[in-house]
Amino acid sequence: MTIQWFPGHMAKARREVEEKLKLVDFVMELVDARAPLSSQNPMLQQVLQNKPKMIVLMKRDLADNRETDRWISYFKEQNVHAVAINVNDKADLKRVIQLGKELGQEKMDKLRKKGIQPRPARAMIIGIPNVGKSTLINRLANKKIAKTGDKPGVTKHQLWIKVKKDFELLDTPGILWPKFEDEMVGYRLAAIGTIKDQLLSLQDIVAFVIKYMQEHYPVQLEERYAVESDTEDMWEIFVSIGKQRGALESGGNVNFEKVSDLVIRDLRTGKLGNITLETPES
Numbered sequence: 001m002t003i004q005w006f007p008g009h010m011a012k013a014r015r016e017v018e019e020k021l022k023l024v025d026f027v028m029e030l031v032d033a034r035a036p037l038s039s040q041n042p043m044l045q046q047v048l049q050n051k052p053k054m055i056v057l058m059k060r061d062l063a064d065n066r067e068t069d070r071w072i073s074y075f076k077e078q079n080v081h082a083v084a085i086n087v088n089d090k091a092d093l094k095r096v097i098q099l100g101k102e103l104g105q106e107k108m109d110k111l112r113k114k115g116i117q118p119r120p121a122r123a124m125i126i127g128i129p130n131v132g133k134s135t136l137i138n139r140l141a142n143k144k145i146a147k148t149g150d151k152p153g154v155t156k157h158q159l160w161i162k163v164k165k166d167f168e169l170l171d172t173p174g175i176l177w178p179k180f181e182d183e184m185v186g187y188r189l190a191a192i193g194t195i196k197d198q199l200l201s202l203q204d205i206v207a208f209v210i211k212y213m214q215e216h217y218p219v220q221l222e223e224r225y226a227v228e229s230d231t232e233d234m235w236e237i238f239v240s241i242g243k244q245r246g247a248l249e250s251g252g253n254v255n256f257e258k259v260s261d262l263v264i265r266d267l268r269t270g271k272l273g274n275i276t277l278e279t280p281e282s
């Protein structure tokens with residue numbers, strides 16, 4: 001698998017994140033609930049050192065609830081705060097805010113003990129491209145974007161978004177790229193739309209998705225495309241989906257590209273059902 005890799009960009013992104021980290025008390029690391037480990041940046045932990053963090057599993061509405069619960073337990077077992085959300089669900093947003101307040105509280109208690117007047121706890125959002133960073137910032141801002149004034153050591157135009165009286169968010173997120181440690185990570189990220197489709201062959205990505213579904217979601221595969229999920233020959237499955245969905249060329253032959261397009265669209269829009277492409281065991 002050849003994935004373009006830009007060490008220069010990575011180093012710059014890391015430096016930017018490190019700079020912003022100095023301004024905040026804790027970090028909200030956004031991952032995709034459909035591939036929570038693959039969408040993490042392994043470098044973040046080094047960069048964070050001892051700064052508290054919470055993991056927010058985004059797009060839970062597209063993921064498999066059962067797997068999401070298992071992922072939450074997985075993170076909790078590692079003593080990492082984790083919460084799964086759909087940004088369009090108000091109750092979910094409240095849970096994130098509550099957890100943020102709890103993480104911030106610790107810092108405020110320390111200030112209070114030192115006799116320093118407590119101030120709102122500050123956080124920043126970090127995540128890979130397309131995970132939902134801007135959307136979450138906007139939802140948490142709830143149009144209450146407030147400039148809290150210049151502070152020593154803070155870039156003049158830095159904006160703090162007031163989420164709650166005692167909880168502020170940096171208005172720009174930190175972007176860290178995922179690391180393609182093995183090709184499965186690349187396929188998962190391509191399938192959920194994190195990395196550009198051109199980086200991997202779309203047909204290979206779809207073959208990966210179908211294979212995964214054969215193993216983990218055979219019923220959904222059969223229901224959507226009327227294929228026998230235990231068919232071993234991938235070519236046969238593509239042909240069968242193409243015929244069933246009319247993805248044909250002018251001569252009546254199945255157009256594999258069209259089949260790939262429609263399967264990937266079905267996956268990303270949730271029409272294939274709620275699917276998680278990675279389990280804690282994998």
Ligand SMILES: Nc1nc2c(ncn2[C@@H]2O[C@H](COP(=O)(O)OP(=O)(O)OP(=O)(O)O)[C@@H](O)[C@H]2O)c(=O)[nH]1
Binds near residue numbers: 129
């Ligand atoms: N279904 C669903 N979609 C979401 C959720 N959160 C974000 N999205 C969608 O994910 C897509 C990417 O969201 P953005 O907020 O642009 O992601 P970003 O991380 O800021 O992306 P970059 O600017 O590329 O770094 C958008 O189409 C959002 O509508 C969610 O909880 N559920």
